[in-house]
Amino acid sequence: MEIGSIDAMERALREAGYLPDRGLATALFLSLKLEKPLLLEGEAGVGKTEAAKALARVLGARLIRLQCYEGLDVAHAVYEWNYSRQLLHIRAAQEGTVSEEELFGPEFLIRRPLLEAIESPDRVVLLIDEIDRADEEFEAFLLEVLSDFQITIPEIGTISAADRKPAVILTSNRTRELHDALKRRCLYHWIGHPTLEREVEIVKLKVPGVPERLAEQAARFVQRLRRLELAKPPGVAETIDWTQALAALGRQELDAEIVEQTLGSVLKYHEDLLAVRDETLLELVEEARAAR
Amino acid sequence: MAEALVRHVVTFGRVLREAGMEVGPGRLADALAGLDLIDITRQEDVYWVLRQSLVSRQEDLELFDRAFRAWFLRAPTAPLARRDELQVVRLERKAGERKGREAATGEEGEEAALGWSPDELLRHKDFAELDREELEQVTKLMAEMARRRPTRRSRRLRRRSRRLRRHHRGRELDMRRLMRASLATGGDAVERAFRQRVHVPRKLVVICDVSGSMEAYSRALVLFLHALVRSGRGVETFAFGTRLTRLTSELRGRDPEQALQAAARRVVDWSGGTRIGASLKAFNDEWGRRALTRGAVVLIVSDGWEREDATLVGREMARLARQAYAVIWVNPLKGHPDYQPLAGGMRAALPYVDRFLAGHNLVSLEELAEVLSGIERRHAA
Numbered sequence: 001m002e003i004g005s006i007d008a009m010e011r012a013l014r015e016a017g018y019l020p021d022r023g024l025a026t027a028l029f030l031s032l033k034l035e036k037p038l039l040l041e042g043e044a045g046v047g048k049t050e051a052a053k054a055l056a057r058v059l060g061a062r063l064i065r066l067q068c069y070e071g072l073d074v075a076h077a078v079y080e081w082n083y084s085r086q087l088l089h090i091r092a093a094q095e096g097t098v099s100e101e102e103l104f105g106p107e108f109l110i111r112r113p114l115l116e117a118i119e120s121p122d123r124v125v126l127l128i129d130e131i132d133r134a135d136e137e138f139e140a141f142l143l144e145v146l147s148d149f150q151i152t153i154p155e156i157g158t159i160s161a162a163d164r165k166p167a168v169i170l171t172s173n174r175t176r177e178l179h180d181a182l183k184r185r186c187l188y189h190w191i192g193h194p195t196l197e198r199e200v201e202i203v204k205l206k207v208p209g210v211p212e213r214l215a216e217q218a219a220r221f222v223q224r225l226r227r228l229e230l231a232k233p234p235g236v237a238e239t240i241d242w243t244q245a246l247a248a249l250g251r252q253e254l255d256a257e258i259v260e261q262t263l264g265s266v267l268k269y270h271e272d273l274l275a276v277r278d279e280t281l282l283e284l285v286e287e288a289r290a291a292r
Numbered sequence: 293m294a295e296a297l298v299r300h301v302v303t304f305g306r307v308l309r310e311a312g313m314e315v316g317p318g319r320l321a322d323a324l325a326g327l328d329l330i331d332i333t334r335q336e337d338v339y340w341v342l343r344q345s346l347v348s349r350q351e352d353l354e355l356f357d358r359a360f361r362a363w364f365l366r367a368p369t370a371p372l373a374r375r376d377e378l379q380v381v382r383l384e385r386k387a388g389e390r391k392g393r394e395a396a397t398g399e400e401g402e403e404a405a406l407g408w409s410p411d412e413l414l415r416h417k418d419f420a421e422l423d424r425e426e427l428e429q430v431t432k433l434m435a436e437m438a439r440r441r442p443t444r445r446s447r448r449l450r451r452r453s454r455r456l457r458r459h460h461r462g463r464e465l466d467m468r469r470l471m472r473a474s475l476a477t478g479g480d481a482v483e484r485a486f487r488q489r490v491h492v493p494r495k496l497v498v499i500c501d502v503s504g505s506m507e508a509y510s511r512a513l514v515l516f517l518h519a520l521v522r523s524g525r526g527v528e529t530f531a532f533g534t535r536l537t538r539l540t541s542e543l544r545g546r547d548p549e550q551a552l553q554a555a556a557r558r559v560v561d562w563s564g565g566t567r568i569g570a571s572l573k574a575f576n577d578e579w580g581r582r583a584l585t586r587g588a589v590v591l592i593v594s595d596g597w598e599r600e601d602a603t604l605v606g607r608e609m610a611r612l613a614r615q616a617y618a619v620i621w622v623n624p625l626k627g628h629p630d631y632q633p634l635a636g637g638m639r640a641a642l643p644y645v646d647r648f649l650a651g652h653n654l655v656s657l658e659e660l661a662e663v664l665s666g667i668e669r670r671h672a673a
Contacts, residue, residue: 002544006330006337026340030326041350044314044581071455083467090474135455135492148308174350175582176528177541183348183354184318190350231611 003032003058016056017048019202027189028055037146037168039131042191043236044173049193052127052169059167062120065127066113068134074141078151080110103224104155118151118161126166131182133174140283143182194236196223206240210247217254218243221288222266231269242266256285296326297332304582305346307526311359313352317346338364351538395420412582415654418627419512421503430512433654434519437661450491451587451617461659462488493615494589496527496664499575501565502556503522509624509652511641517591517656518543530586532571534599538579539631566597569604570636589664593622593651596609596638606640620663622633627652 003009007181010025015164020028028051031038040048056063066077090098111119117126131139145151146168149161171184172178195203199219219239226233234242242265251258260281267273276284301323305315322345330337347356411451414429422430435446435622456468469485500510510531517527527538531552537559543549581583590612598605621641625631627650633639642648648662650656 021337021339026330026337027344030329030341030344032327033329034322036322039348071453073455081468081471083471087474088472098475102473103471103475135478136454137455173582174582180314180348184316186348187344188323189344190353229577231577265309 003029005029008104009058012058013054016054016057017058017205018050019198020051020203021052021194021198024051024189024191024228027187031187031238032167034187035229036212037170037186037240038192039172039178040185041168041188041235043174043193043235043239046191046193047236048191049127049129050111050172052129052171053286055167055169056125059123059125061122061167062124063127064113064120064124064166066253067129067136068131070133070135072134074110077138078112078114079153080112082108082110097186101155108134109153109161110265113146117166118145118149118159120161120166121164123164124166128168128171130177131170132172136179139179139182143179143185143270146185148180168280182286184209193223193226193233198221199223199236200238202240203239203243207244207247210243211252213253214246214251215243218246221254221259221284224284224287225266228275228280230267230272230275232267232272238266238268254285256282259285297327298549301327301342304342306348307359307363308356310666311355313347313355315346328667335364349541351541381606383571407471418652420508420652421623422508422643427512428640429517430488430654431519434516437519437654437658450471451494452489455490455492455493456487458488459486459488460576462486493526495584495587497585497588497590498527498529499536499568499590499592500531501531501533501553501559501568502531503560506566506593506624507552507556509622511549512658513591513593513622513651514543516550516661526544528579528588530579531555532568532575534567534568535559535563535569536574565581565599566594567600568579568594568596568598568641569600569602569608572608572612573604576608580611580615585612587619589590589620589623590616591620592641592660594637596621596623596633596635596641598635598637598640601641602636605637606643607643609644618646620647620649620660622649622651622660624650624652626650627656 003012005031006022006026009029010020010022013020013025027038027040030036040051053063066083079102081254082111086103089103089108113126116123126141131142134142146214148160149162149165150171177255193199196219199222200216203219204212205213222234222239222242242262245262246254246258247263249258249262252266260277263273263276263281267276302320305320308315308502310598323342326336326341326345330336330341337507342360343353343356347353355486387469410415411433414426414433418431456462456464458469464487466485466487473483474480496517498514500506500513502510514529527540529543531537531539533556534560539551542555576585609619621638623633623638626633626648633642633648649660649663650661
């Protein structure tokens with residue numbers, strides 16, 4: 001699907017079940033048009049990974065995800081040889097000789113996410129998730145791949161995706177500073193927490209049939225929580241989970257008792273739960289229940 | 293695109309650069325290409341396109357916003373910071389103070405007669421008492437010390453990574469190599485090839501107090517660590533006074549001394565006093581949560597004087613210690629023979645500290661380097 005403007009991108013994302021703010025719609029639009037990778041940062045739970053999935057739905061493209069972790073290497077990110085098949089092949093040849101080219105040919109190749117994305121005949125969305133967890137060496141390698149969208153396998157040759165570049169989204173939690181060179185390759189967007197109106201809208205979309213009042217109160221309650229000094233402020237994902245639970249319990253609106261019982265699905269740290277109880281909790285519930 | 297707009301954007305880029313952001317020609321080209329794709333009468337869209345193409349760090353967003361307001365909306369705004377913070381004013385010691393110090397050197401001079409070389413004197417001199425020239429000499433000595441240290445097994449605490457490298461006695465088979473070797477023998481692995489996990493340096497997180505009297509020590513320590521680990525890679529540095537700020541990128545490449553002084557101006561209030569607990573909390577909330585501390589050696593440099601409630605210090609130290617591999621506290625006051633950790637903040641922190649060191653002169657920093665190369669968890673000194 002061709003996206004001709006920011007408005008079109010915004011509409012398409014909505015139809016795909018993702019409510020972007022104008023900034024994110026702009027970022028995704030630019031990234032497609034300029035054919036540049038997009039680096040997304042933001043607090044946990046603001047929907048970084050979700051954005052990539054939504055983009056794939058919008059484009060009708062396959063999503064290929066590379067989850068990064070410490071120690072991630074070429075064998076797990078790009079390709080590996082299928083050694084057991086190779087061994088069987090040598091054995092099966094018996095006395096007949098097996099040439100090296102034959103043994104290291106495409107049929108013995110195991111394709112990992114990066115190679116898959118580069119090789120794919122159709123357009124794909126490549127999500128490189130939590131790039132800050134990978135080693136710096138891997139980052140340098142990735143930089144090469146993202147510069148010319150090609151991968152060289154010594155035994156086979158160079159595979160290039162120059163004419164159908166994948167749309168690339170990278171996410172980072174900023175556990176370390178990424179290389180400037182990598183950042184220069186990318187557009188950058190910081191996703192903040194949504195406004196109250198948008199959060200209510202998101203909750204209503206994600207929890208079908210939720211009572212209007214409950215959605216509003218829950219969103220307002222979580223927004224208030226984010227203003228406290230918590231060890232881990234809740235993200236939109238938490239608001240959705242929580243409202244889902246409340247709706248499943250048949251609630252029409254918040255009250256102190258039910259909030260106390262279910263707060264564990266919003267606040268994930270013990271010290272945060274301790275900080276939000278008694279008067280603080282009552283006060284927050286009252287504020288959330290108060291009409292706009 | 294209208295030439296006027298191009299000029300406008302290019303000038304805006306220069307404004308950002310002068311404010312201390314990195315805005316290269318590539319980014320400007322992206323910004324212009326982006327503006328070409330959108331309706332530039334929509335101010336919000338222009339804002340996003342410029343921000344997404346010109347900014348690449350969350351820390352720079354505020355600066356960008358102010359510049360954007362000033363430049364495109366012609367709104368009055370506070371002066372763009374960062375650059376002017378780097379204009380360094382160095383405080384010269386007063387003449388009287390200098391005399392007093394010389395008298396003190398005279399005393400130490402006697403020691404020199406007993407076989408102490410000038411370098412040796414300097415090595416034992418308290419950092420707070422160094423003047424400009426001496427500090428330069430000390431910096432040189434640090435570089436020398438760093439050079440002398442064995443480099444092959446770089447003297448920094450290491451941990452096992454999951455990365456594999458070829459090794460003749462490794463534990464995992466190097467299948468690719470094995471397969472190639474087996475070709476000659478019809479599928480029998482006669483020669484074996486192995487890979488082994490590599491060892492990488494542990495992350496080092498430095499959180500230093502730059503308020504008042506602590507600045508001299510923090511400066512020396514940061515200079516020392518940077519000389520020790522050469523490139524500064526894998527070292528995350530934070531400075532605090534009444535607030536906390538991250539210094540890692542400022543320290544990379546630029547003059548570390550200037551960066552520290554600039555930081556001091558940012559995080560120290562003239563009202564004085566240090567908020568250790570609040571600063572540690574800010575660190576835990578923002579950086580600990582993102583697992584920056586996990587498995588790291590954390591080094592705190594402070595005299596432990598907390599302006600506010602010391603119980604917060606204890607609570608935040610507990611959080612920090614849970615995540616870190618080891619916590620080292622460097623307190624220059626410990627260098628004095630009759631020092632007792634009586635300050636409230638220090639007392640509250642000690643139960644969570646693995647090593648408690650002085651770090652007030654070069655000799656004690658050597659000790660620190662020794663500790664850094666072999667510390668294990670949980671053994672408070």
